[in-house]
Amino acid sequence: MLSVEERKEIESKLADYPNSQAMSIEAMLIVQRHRGWVTDESLRDLSELLGLSVADLDGVATFYNLIRRKPVGRHVVHVCDSVSCWIMGVERVCSQLCTNLGIALGGTTADGRFTVLPIVCLGACDHAPAVMIDGKLHEDFNGQRIEEILAQYE
Ligand code: FES
The missing domain is CATH 1.10.10 (Arc Repressor Mutant, subunit A)
Structure with missing residues (x-):
């Protein structure tokens, strides 16, 4: 209701x-x-x-891929999987992110903290790879920044 x-x-x-x-x-x-x-x-x-x-x-x-029909974690990480991000190594970064969180792409962490989902171009191609967490854009999202950025989300 x-x-x-x-x-x-x-x-x-x-x-x-x-x-x-x-x-x-x-x-x-x-x-x-x-x-x-x-x-x-x-x-x-x-x-x-x-x-x-x-x-x-x-x-x-x-x-409309921003509407979710399944439960998600407290924070949703959208990983851009379009061309510029793909060229800039998003596959590797996404794999590192999912390994850190102990989930597969599309999954939710056991503590319900994060869900990681793919998304099409976020409009930040000149700063690829890009991710969006709870609607906030994070550009140049490389492996060195994963821990630092995730720590901002309890
Ligand atoms: S291709 Fe990823 S932000 Fe445009």
Whole structure:
């Protein structure tokens, strides 16, 4: 069930969009900010609130890679896997990051602290490799900086 806060926040933004379909991504991001991910139950409630089918909302969520349909850790590390970062060795850095955390790409640490996910170009190609942690961009993310940067996230 949507919380009172989630519902209020969504309803307050509805007027900013031409129709509820246009509001669907924002509505799911609001739920995600409150819960960390978008549950099936939330999707059903959003479907009623916005007058859209669950299948349509799920389709949007699947297409838009910043909407999460599975639980994640307290901090989400998005590792860019597009061309510039790939050329600058992101595969090696990602492997080192996952080894440090003891997980595979897509996994969550046992203590629920981090989830590591791939993402397309973050728009920081001139400072590749790039990662984004909880929405904050970290450029020139090389092996020497992994520990220092992760330590900023409890
Ligand atoms: S290719 Fe990674 S930031 Fe653009």
